[in-house]
Amino acid sequence: MPPSSSSGYSYANGSGGNSKGFNPRNAEDIFAEFFGSSPFGFGSAGPGKSTRFQSEGGGTFGGFGMGENIFRTYSDGSVPRKPPPVESKLPCSLEELYSGSTRKMKISRTVVDANGRQTPESEILTIDVKPGWKKGTKITFPDKGNEQPNQLPADLVFVIDEKPHDVYxxxxxxxxxxxxxxxxxxxxxxxxxxxxxxxxxxxxxxxxxxxxxxxxxxxxxxxxxxxxxxxxxxxxxxxxxxxxxxxxxxxxxxxxxxxxx
Missing domain, CATH: 2.60.260.20 (Urease metallochaperone UreE, N-terminal domain)
Structure with a gap:
């Protein structure tokens, strides 16, 4: 059974086609079928290109309560680049690595808002250190690194480091x-x-x-x-x-x- 998406739709991966015979179409085609014309005011970008759909102010999607920039792709067909992960050491005592512990890490990063502006943001991340973890164990928080315009956000990776112990x-x-x-x-x-x-x-x-x-x-x-x-x-x-x-x-x-x- 194909996995279910968060919106309730089912999807299938791979090139074997959809088992239910569904033929994907773009948003303009779907709206044209129901309303008789495209609500976006943009022409089709043609084969091999994608279209940037954006609702400015009182645009079509505003009336549906869906906010702005519902579809954001690029006219040259390029895929936004994802920067390499950002790694940070997480020093742990031998006692923590023996019994386990919960660590709260406050991070500060820059994010890009809907208007393309970079703004600072702080967040508390929770890391459950498991008993037996070793030096070099990595904990990844997807997309929690800094954001740059026209780029996907980087992943944030914490790497377990072991503090020296007086006895053991x-x-x-x-x-x-x-x-x-x-x-x-x-x-x-x-x-x-x-x-x-x-x-x-x-x-x-x-x-x-x-x-x-x-x-x-x-x-x-x-x-x-x-x-x-x-x-x-x-x-x-x-x-x-x-x-x-x-x-x-x-x-x-x-x-x-x-x-x-």
Whole structure:
């Protein structure tokens, strides 16, 4: 079934013709059929050209309450050019990208009125930042860029940028934490206490021997996966062992006894 337009008409795309046998005609032909003559006062532009229809003041369409400039095309048959999108960064904290947030963005732009004059306009745009969005995600607002005479308005694109975090670093859907431990903790066990990005207390007991380069993974404590609702990446804790710079003879002897050296 072809999609329905906002005015209630159905339309079909492609070159296969209209399934209901409808033959499109221009506005002059339709008015001439009903009223006996064209109400526009313009002749046909002929093959290969289009006509600019415009109601000035008390023109034909004014009586129908339809306003001015109902049809705006160009006598040379050209199509108005659409400028490239206007991009703007949208910095987000890691907490926002973890839990989601709603951002209100006030934009100022120029628009072209019915008389072709450029005027300033301000507008508040709402952006629903979804959990799991990544740096580089683009949110497009069609036709919300500046307008220029005889041009289509540009699209406005916000590009997600990720703010640095004091504790966590993001790696795709995983979160990375760097944690330092003493040699005694590396050998004898330790625990890691963290506050998650959604404010929970997370206490992790580490009973493994922590060797240089050791990494502990906690499944499901990473970032939400935007395209897999309910799933999350992993939390990866990377350990750095702090070796003592010097030991007393007694400490050395104690280590040898403990380690069987």
């Amino acid at each position: 670093k993001r790696d795709s859907n995983d979160l990375i934490v760097n944690h330092k431990v003493s040699l005694a903790e590396a050998l004898g066990g330790t625990s890691v206490s963290l506050i998650t990005l959604d404010g929970r207390d997370l206490n992790i007991a580490v009973t493994d021997i922590i060797s240089p380069g050791f990494e502990l993974g906690i499944p499901g404590e990473g970032m939400p996966i935007a395209r897999e609702p309910g799933n999350r990446g992993d939390l990866r804790i990377k350990f750095e062992v702090k070796f003592p710079t010097k030991l007393t003879p007694e400490q050395r002897a104690g280590l040898k006894r403990a380690l069987g050296g």
